[in-house]
Amino acid sequence: NAGVTQTPKFQVLKTGQSMTLQCAQDMNHEYMSWYRQDPGMGLRLIHYSVGAGITDQGEVPNGYNVSRSTTEDFPLRLLSAAPSQTSVYFCASSQGIGSYEQYFGPGTRLTVT
């Protein structure tokens, strides 16, 4: 089991560029989510999905899109990168909602110049 994988590990973008952060899990988990972590602010939920074909917004969704066409994959798209999106991005998955443990990927460190 690879668990939750994220690519790339590091990325530098120029303002206005777009890109997709990839996330995949091989545990057949229904719930997947994207977070960003900024210094001193903890993790903040960007978007989440409770199953294939279903997505919803978290606390800080502006500037990001997601889709969930399969159970395994949950890509995060930055439409037009801004310096304020410089952050560490974590993808997570869990068997369900409630008391289930979330498993996190290793993170993507994104810098927007």
Add this chain to the structure above:
Amino acid sequence: RKEVEQDPGPFNVPEGATVAFNCTYSNSASQSFFWYRQDCRKEPKLLMSVYSSGNEDGRFTAQLNRASQYISLLIRDSKLSDSATYLCVVNNFNKFYFGSGTKLNVKP
């Protein structure tokens, strides 16, 4: 108001000490509660879930007080390897809210 608030620390303690962290949450309808551990520049990992009855896992004890809306974590007999940031996490209706974390440094 933040959904989850934690004292950022750092808590600097000697090996063998007992240390306690608290966390408060704002939504009384919150459904489930967790402590995660995060090492520097790594992903968070579940330390333990928190139940109203309290739960213990070795040197770690977690408590939930729904009336006062706070969660606590007690670490006994601290080890050097306990040095990390401890994140309080609350689940509200499909969304997870993280505190900003409490940093613990255990010194020899």
